Amino acid sequence: MRQTTVTERPAASPAEQERATLASLVDAIGWTILAGALLPILHNAWGGRWGSAGSLIAAEVGVAGALALNRRGRVTGAIRLMVGTLQVCAAGLVALGGQGFHDIAIMIFPATLVVAGLLLERRAFAWTTATTIAFVVALGLAESTGLIVNSLSRYTNVRNLLDATIVLGVTAVAVGLLTG
Numbered sequence: 001m002r003q004t005t006v007t008e009r010p011a012a013s014p015a016e017q018e019r020a021t022l023a024s025l026v027d028a029i030g031w032t033i034l035a036g037a038l039l040p041i042l043h044n045a046w047g048g049r050w051g052s053a054g055s056l057i058a059a060e061v062g063v064a065g066a067l068a069l070n071r072r073g074r075v076t077g078a079i080r081l082m083v084g085t086l087q088v089c090a091a092g093l094v095a096l097g098g099q100g101f102h103d104i105a106i107m108i109f110p111a112t113l114v115v116a117g118l119l120l121e122r123r124a125f126a127w128t129t130a131t132t133i134a135f136v137v138a139l140g141l142a143e144s145t146g147l148i149v150n151s152l153s154r155y156t157n158v159r160n161l162l163d164a165t166i167v168l169g170v171t172a173v174a175v176g177l178l179t180g
Helices: 014-046 050-071 075-096 104-119 122-144 158-179
Strands: none
Touching: 014 050, 014 075, 014 104, 050 075, 075 104, 075 122, 104 122, 104 158, 122 158
16 A cells, blocks of 8 residues: 655744735725725615715725736735825715814824724834825815815814814824834
8 A cells, every 4th residue: 555645834923914804904994994894885875975974985995906916916015005095085985075173084193094004014013104194284285275065164274273283192002112
């Protein structure tokens, strides 16, 4: 009787295990975002809020692209695409959503900071923090100066901008300390 041997695959290195875990997290976050955005897309489309629906659809496309990158082993690129897409689409939701700076979509910005801080290396996280604050300040300035007008524009002022900047700064520092 002939004996066959099974070739064992060498154990994955800690770096390979970490990369596989990171890729799994990106998949989980991406699929959660894809599923979670479906109802708001339908709700906005049904209500005729095509700008908001379009921003959400653009987010879906970007996240799907990030998942495709992740499948090809480009985990860091996938994370950057996902975070960047979400920020741009959040800016669209805030600018077009009818409530501007006071829209719940503004919460996407600190959420992307948490995701970026947990999944990206320090330099990319610092860049994400800077762009996040820039997006929010630009949106607030555009609304407080009348460039963006909506039903709540009269309530947007410099104090709101300062408050939002502080919240984002504290979020970034806290996430940086926790992950550092």
